[in-house]
Amino acid sequence: MSAPLVTILDDEPAIRSMLSEALTEAGFRTLAFSRATEFEAALKRSPPDVCLVDLGLPDRDGLSLVHRLALEQGAAVIIISGRAQVQDRVTGLELGADDYIIKPFDQAEVVARIRARLRGPRRGAAQGTTARFNGWTAHFDRYALEDSEGVEIPFSQAEGEVLRLFLESPKRLISRAQMQESLGGAAGESFDRAMDVRISRLRTKLREDPKNPRLIKTIYGAGYIFLGEVDWS
Known part of the structure; x- marks a missing residue:
C-alpha cells in the first residue's frame, strides 16, 4: 500500500518547502502548489488523502475552494491560515473543513493533525456505505x-x-x-x-x-x- 498523499496549496514558497520536507520525513507523499488552478487540475490526476489549504490565495477565494473540496473530494480538508480570528475559524469549519491550523505553526503539530484525520472513520467503514x-x-x-x-x-x-x-x-x-x-x-x-x-x-x-x-x-x-x-x- 502506498503512503498517503497530502496536497499543499500555499502561495508562500517557504511554507510549501517546510511542509513538504516535514511530511516526506514523516512518511507521506506530497504535492505542493502555489495557485488554486494548478491545485485543482492535479486533484483530478492524483486524488489526495488530505488537502492542506491556505486561505490567502492569489487566484481564488480560499474559503469557497474549501467548501467545494469538502463537498466534492474524498479527502480531509485542513485549513492552514494566518487568519486567527475566531470568526474565520468558525466560517472555515462551517464550510466543511475538517480542521483549522493557525500560522505560525509547529511542523510536528501539522503532522499529528494529519495522522489524526487519517485515523478517522471516513476510511475503512465497518458497516457499509x-x-x-x-x-x-x-x-x-x-x-x-x-x-x-x-x-x-x-x-x-x-x-x-x-x-x-x-x-x-x-x-x-x-x-x-x-x-x-x-x-x-x-x-x-x-x-x-x-x-x-x-x-x-x-x-x-x-x-x-x-x-x-x-x-x-x-x-x-x-x-x-x-x-x-x-x-x-
Missing part, C-alpha cells in the same frame, strides 16, 4: 442525504464523519471525549466548536427543529444521543 433511518438514506459513497421523496442534500466529509459516528452507535450516549477519540483532532475549544458547527449543520439538513430535535439529542454536560432506528447496507 448506505444507512437508512427515519425516512432518510445516507449515501456515504457519494456524501449525500436522500429524503423519502428522493431529494438529495449533499453533506461534507467532516459532517459525514459525525453522521456515521451517530449512525454506528444509535441510542447510545456519545460523549465529547469519545467523539474526539473517534474523529481525531486536537481536543479543546476548537474541537468543541467544530463539533457544534457540524451537528448544527446536520440537524438543518435533516430538517430538525433546532429547539426540539427528534434525532440528534443534546444531553447537556454529557454529550449526544442519536434516537433513530438505523438499517445499514
Whole structure:
C-alpha cells in the first residue's frame, strides 16, 4: 500500500518547502502548489488523502475552494491560515473543513493533525456505505442525504464523519471525549466548536427543529444521543 498523499496549496514558497520536507520525513507523499488552478487540475490526476489549504490565495477565494473540496473530494480538508480570528475559524469549519491550523505553526503539530484525520472513520467503514433511518438514506459513497421523496442534500466529509459516528452507535450516549477519540483532532475549544458547527449543520439538513430535535439529542454536560432506528447496507 502506498503512503498517503497530502496536497499543499500555499502561495508562500517557504511554507510549501517546510511542509513538504516535514511530511516526506514523516512518511507521506506530497504535492505542493502555489495557485488554486494548478491545485485543482492535479486533484483530478492524483486524488489526495488530505488537502492542506491556505486561505490567502492569489487566484481564488480560499474559503469557497474549501467548501467545494469538502463537498466534492474524498479527502480531509485542513485549513492552514494566518487568519486567527475566531470568526474565520468558525466560517472555515462551517464550510466543511475538517480542521483549522493557525500560522505560525509547529511542523510536528501539522503532522499529528494529519495522522489524526487519517485515523478517522471516513476510511475503512465497518458497516457499509448506505444507512437508512427515519425516512432518510445516507449515501456515504457519494456524501449525500436522500429524503423519502428522493431529494438529495449533499453533506461534507467532516459532517459525514459525525453522521456515521451517530449512525454506528444509535441510542447510545456519545460523549465529547469519545467523539474526539473517534474523529481525531486536537481536543479543546476548537474541537468543541467544530463539533457544534457540524451537528448544527446536520440537524438543518435533516430538517430538525433546532429547539426540539427528534434525532440528534443534546444531553447537556454529557454529550449526544442519536434516537433513530438505523438499517445499514
